[in-house]
Amino acid sequence: MQKEKVERDKLEKERLVREESRKEAEVERLQHEKAEREKAEAERTAKAAAAKKAEAARIEQERLVKEKAAQERAAKEKAAAEKAEAERAAKEAERKKAEAEHLEKERLAKEKAAAERIEKEKAAAERKQKEREIREKAEAEQQRKEQEEREKTQARTLEKIQQEALEKVEQERLRQERRQEKLETLKFYENFLIQNPKLSKAAEFGYQAAQLRFELGELEQAQALCAQIIMDYPGSPYAGEAQKLFGKISDLRKAMQEKK
DSSP states (O other): OOHHHHHHHHHHHHHHHHHHHHHHHHHHHHHHHHHHHHHHHHHHHHHHHHHHHHHHHHHHHHHHHHHHHHHHHHHHHHHHHHHHHHHHHHHHHHHHHHHHHHHHHHHHHHHHOOOOOHHHHHHHHHHHHHHHHHHHHHHHHHHHHHHHHHHHHHHHHHHHHHHHHHHHHHHHHHHHHHHHHHHHHHHHHHHHHHOTTSSSSSHHHHHHHHHHHHTTOOHHHHHHHHHHHHHOTTSSHHHHHHHHHHHHHHHHHHHHHHHH
């Protein structure tokens, strides 16, 4: 066992020596990489400075070239402007002379045209007077016809309105009569249901009463009657009809509530 321990200690020492060598090599590698990065950064900085200096020199050269070109262009433009101004002044003098001659011709022509226009306007005024008299006469006739047509149209419209009013009155009378008939029938059905709840006709009349309440817009009362038929006459076919009507009214009341 002592021999094995010595062997293990030996192997451990060798491993520690290898590990220390590996660490030293890693440190050297990192230092080398750092030195390489610093060197590359220095070279990049130097190149950037040189490029910046060259760019500044190029921009300055371009500025000088542009400045020289601008000075030359300004001199040319000044000479051209002076030449153009002299030509413009000469042309302006010629234009004014021609314009004076033209104005004189225009004045004479206008005087002649004015005399001719006065004669034409006189003749035109006489013609327009005649045309106006004819047009006024025709317009008066047209207005008379239009007035007659409007009076006829108003009479027809009034007659139509009166007829529609009479029809509405008649429709309302019929509606009230039908409503009164339904109310009387409803009263009979409900009294029958109250007085004869055990007769076979009670379920039928109760359902008919609920239907009439529904038609009259009394939804809550109609549902109450449906519920009564469903509970009191479960075996009757009218209980099923009452169930359908109850659901229909529920859907309608729900839709009305959502609209609010």
